[in-house]
Amino acid sequence: MLRRPEALLVLNDATVFAGEAAGVLPELGIATGELVFNTALSGYQEVVTDPSYAGQVIAFTYPHVGNYGTNPDDDEARRPFCAGVVVRDLVATGSNWRSRRGFEDFLVDNGVPAITGIDTRRLTRHVREAGALPCAMGIAGAEAVAAAARSAPSTTGRDLVSQVTIERPTTRPGGPRRVVVFDFGVKETMLRHLSGLATLTVVPASTPADEVLAMEPDGVFLSNGPGDPAPLTGPVTAIAGLLGKVPIFGICLGHQLLGLAAGGTTYKLLFGHHGTNHPVRRLATGTVEITSQNHNYALEAGSVPGASVTHVNLNDGVVEGIALEGAGAFSVQYHPEAAPGPHDARYLFERFERLMASGVPRRGR
């Protein structure tokens, strides 16, 4: 019977999953990365093109992936940065009026390797116990793939941001204010929301504080991005130099970096949060937001001097938002721009606008 080439997915702890190769065939027949699972039911194109997945292999828990094809409007970055895609059933031909290209063609065109036919539920159950492990996948034979898995890198301690950030500043016209966006791997939908408020200057992750201040922005936005915040000492120093001088809003990695800049510490979650159904309590009102999330690292609760916790994950108590009231800065771990995901937290962009309108308290800029 007609089938794709057999392929294997092997985790760093030697657990083996059999499937079939899809997408692009990786160089030397093997792709490596840190395996994470995403529980969203829709939004695979946004997930695959989210630069925060740089260095990671994404396993989708929903079995059919590719149902509605792909279209240029749903790209979150200029190209995917993820290391691979694992699915139970890759749907080659999608059906939707917005679709321009099938998902598999999209993967091939963008050089993303994939494996299909995997028992992704078994994989998820394994990862939820063993954690986000390095893995290898490919058609190079069981021993070669297993060897690659043993030496596959995790994200811990690596600077993955430098792989995804832009090389030089660009501007994007928009609303009346001026906002500098630190591109740690920024998603297109964030820029779309921010440009409703301000003209944006998107700067590389390595931009120092004085260069930013020289642009005289009304606010600074710290974007999402891939991997571990701990090695990103440059951005942390820059943010520390901006704190208290200009209103700051951070999302995801930007949230972690703000926390680090303010003196906090971060840690790695066992398998992270990757999905669009995470309940977060907004402590100011007590209401619950259903949020889109994608992170493996988090701020240690209570580690940030002078910060108040504003949002908490109801599943596991992870700090989801902080405010440095005195410094005119706030951030959230989850994704209020929500692409993919629910729109429950879009008010945070309005809050950023209000913060820019009132400016940084006390010291001013």
Add this chain to the structure above:
Amino acid sequence: MPRRRDLQSILVVGSGPIVIGQACEFDYSGTQACRVLVEEGYRVVLVNSNPATIMTDPATADRTYVEPLDPDVVAAIIERERPDAVLPTLGGQTALNLTMTLAERGVLDALGVEVIGARPEAIATAEDRERFKAAMGEIGLEVPASRFAHSVDEAMAIGAESGYPVIVRPSYILGGSGAGVADDPAALRRLAGVGLAASPISEVLVERSIVGWKEYELEVMRDRADNCVVVCSIENLDPMGVHTGDSITVAPAQTLSDVEYQAMRDDAFACMRRVGVETGGSNVQFAVDPADGRRMIIEMNPRVSRSSALASKATGFPIAKIAARLAVGYELPEIANDITRATPASFEPTIDYVVTKVPRFAFEKLVGAEPTLGPRMQSVGEVMAIGRTFCESLQKAMRSMEQGRHGLNADPAESGLAGWSRAELLERLAVPTPERIFEVEAALRAGAGTDEVAAASGIDPWFLTQIARITGARGELEAHRAAHPEDPLGTLGPADWRVVKRLGFADAQLAYLLGTDEAAVRAARVAAGVLPTFKTVDTCGAEFAADTPYHYSTYEDEEEVRPSARQRVIILGSGPNRIGQGIEFDYCCVHASTALRAAGYETVMVNCNPETVSTDYDTSDRLYFEPLSAEDVLNVVEAEVRASRDGGQVTGVVVSLGGQTPLKLAAALGDDLVLGTPAGSIDLAEDRERWNQLCHRLGIAQPPGGTATTVEEALAVARTVGFPVLVRPSYVLGGRAMEIVYDEEGMRRVMVSVAAGMVREGGVSRERPVLVDRFLEDAIEVDVDSARDRDGEVLIAGVMEHVEEAGVHSGDSACALPPQSLRAATVAVIEAHTRAIAEALGVVGLLNVQYAVKDGTVYVLEANPRASRTVPFVAKATGLALAQVAARLLVGETLASLRAAGELGPRRSVGHVSVKEAVLPFDRFPGVDTLLGPEMRSTGEVMGVDTTFGLAFAKSQMAAGTPLPREGTVFLSLADRDKPAGLEVARRLAALGFSLAATKGTAELLKADGLEVAIEVAKVGEDGSGPHAPELIAAEGVQLVVNTPRGRGPRADGRYIRQAALAHRVPCLTTLAAARAAVAGTADSERPRLEVRSLQDLHSPPSPARALAGSLRRWRIRIRRRLRPRRFPPSAGTPFLDKRHVRPGPAPSAPDVAALR
């Protein structure tokens, strides 16, 4: 905020009998709600007229009223119980409407009862079409534009505004005739002209047509802090134009990009907020234009719905339970997710499988109904299947239907489509029917492209490319067989097996395609090491550990069934609801689970019906949501055996409580596994020859008869025993294709139709012959439910006397418990026969026997060593939890031991009579004759309880939705043979103050007797002085119709009268027995008040305190005269005697039921 402390007592309103559009999903939701509220410490008062429900078990609520869901009755219950609040959102449209009526009448305000769950204002906004449209307009959501037009110009203006195509519907035209779709202004001009002329009030509705758009539903929940979540998205495979209840639907939505899905989610919340549903669940339906994604909102249900039940089963998120908690003040984050226990309910479930729901229809039972699907729901049940892919879940759903299919074609039944060409198939696809999904596959197989099939059917290409995978794999299997004719099975590699099993192919389908048998396929597959794995439904896509063993099978690497060291009993459920096998059997399975859990067993439920209590993950220790096919059930048994540890084992399988479905699997399971009555005895009761021998040996009379496989044989039998005869296929439930035959010509016709109806079972054969028995005219039919233990003791649980005579299917007949006209000696004979049969069959567990009593002789009609439809009724009427007793007997306990443990409970409560009445679906099928016969057609039942038969019968009629009139005109049109007895009915009607209308022959008879006939009615096609019957009925000149079929041949005579009665909702009785029951018994008519009683009152020995409380609270309701005369509550004053009790002669001046017996 924690639960409200200002409420102590809450009234929960149920949904009444099972009808099309409102089935046992509301038993599921209502039961969940009652349990939650009891758990929260509230005093729960429940009202529901349907005895076959778990919610009406006395243990579910503090006070349980099996009473008509009528505003007056519920007002009486409120007056008696004084609840602080009423919760109407878990009892379907019935509960919502009833509560709105009570609110409008001021009853709730006057008695200080708060409506919780949804405020009346919100209900009105969602329910009133115009208000809803206006409200959606305010928040910027589009609804299909529609307006009434009174001129062609007006219609054209509406068309220009809404855009084309539009549907034109003339107002006040019965059955929607004259409606049409206009694609452009010219067509609209023409249709509007025709429609305006056709409408008696010159009015047409012009509505933007969105037929063919994609259809979606979102199940949303909201708490009073305004936290909103989507529990589940559902996409319909059948596009707009087919009622969502009749559509194949899939969860989650498959073809929406996240951008579109999130916008829809925003709209659903905006809708819920604007309508004003502050707490609980709602269902919001959308249509999406496949060409450009334009979205419209179709409707919103401010309550738990059929889709909520599906969404709950599909995700594991218990919507009804949570809705009940939200209604009493909790907020979502305060409620734990039952399945994970570690995470809160304020999240959106994610799933890692595909769920497919397929509706089940009953067109084969409704002769005259066109099997075409449209905007009006016609399905009587549904199945749900879970698979890791759409293909797998679709094929599992197809074999869950129990219509002789093993999946999506690739089975012997596909021969029905064999003759069609590609072009013919494509043409057929334009008309939605229950068979369309099979035609889709056949068209693809015949070479049609997915684009062609999409264009013809409107089904989204995504579903078609998936179905094409099934077709493709089938082609490969056929090619494989051609390439390896000597050993097609042995040459399949493990990877090949895995591919086809992952596409959902059943072993039986593979056997069909590879030219072998199912057992050989199974053996080869097992030898190849390809076994099913059972995964878990956990609300979270495996992100968190699940606490709840709710499983489905698939073909993957890892199995998740937890080891068990306990004794386990597997209970097989009854599959999809259908006519003949409904909620009653689910009730029995749930009771078995309850009883066996209490007795220390771990219970394992297998079922595929998402509407039921049995498929609630809380009902049993383990739940397998699986088709009830031999392959799937054996897989469950093997999985449970594999999971046994440390002495734990599978004690056995219960097959006798889920109706015919599990009983058919007894042979496949084998006697070692089947608990209770052995498979051989089940066969013995079904095998005509052996059964006759057994009756003969026991000296029990049977109607003479024989078996036949040909017309000639059938005629020979009929000549021997004499016409009329009852003709029916063996091995069927619900009397499918059963007919009374009066002559040779009829026999020839019926034998052909019976044979056609048995095609799926393999046709008529020696093994499955047609049964031909002498039909006992005017006999009284009696049903007995009994149970026998392994030591041979027999418990007679209930003897029920039917109101309609033998010949009307027992499921369609009203019946009374205790029997009303049988002499004690006759009952004793019946009980003795039942014991003898139970003994002879070696029954362990339940036995139902049906008898006919004629001229003092008791004839046995049939015996079924399994649960019957009447088990829940018997339980409610007597207080004996019969199904629980039976379950304990199945695992080897004895009646003596149960009695000693006090578990046989109170028996035979005295002082009340219970009447069960059937509820029929004719209002949905205007072309179907309403005449009752041996073919069962009822969808549900109600129960009336009161102190006399008359009152109980009247309550049952009220509960069934056809309350008998208290005054007005009764129209009689009787068959000649019914005329003498009919005269007696007429006399009593006249004495009650009714005026009489009659057709010529009947009128002459009445006048000859000195009765006054106010209106003489002309028959259709007959010139007469009076009005024609349909005109009279249409003009509301009649409040009750008594029409018995004329002669004994063509039963269609008088049909136009019955059609008119149906169309105008005038109660119509088609048997004289029912007329006697309804019309007699004025003994209590002077009683001006109607009493309601809870089951707890009926069955518990009154404690002194309760007796005092009872006498202090003598509450009664005043009978309210209704505005419309035919809507009088009959129980107030028209309890009726059964005419069988009355000897011919002058009517007794003071009717006394007892004296007449």
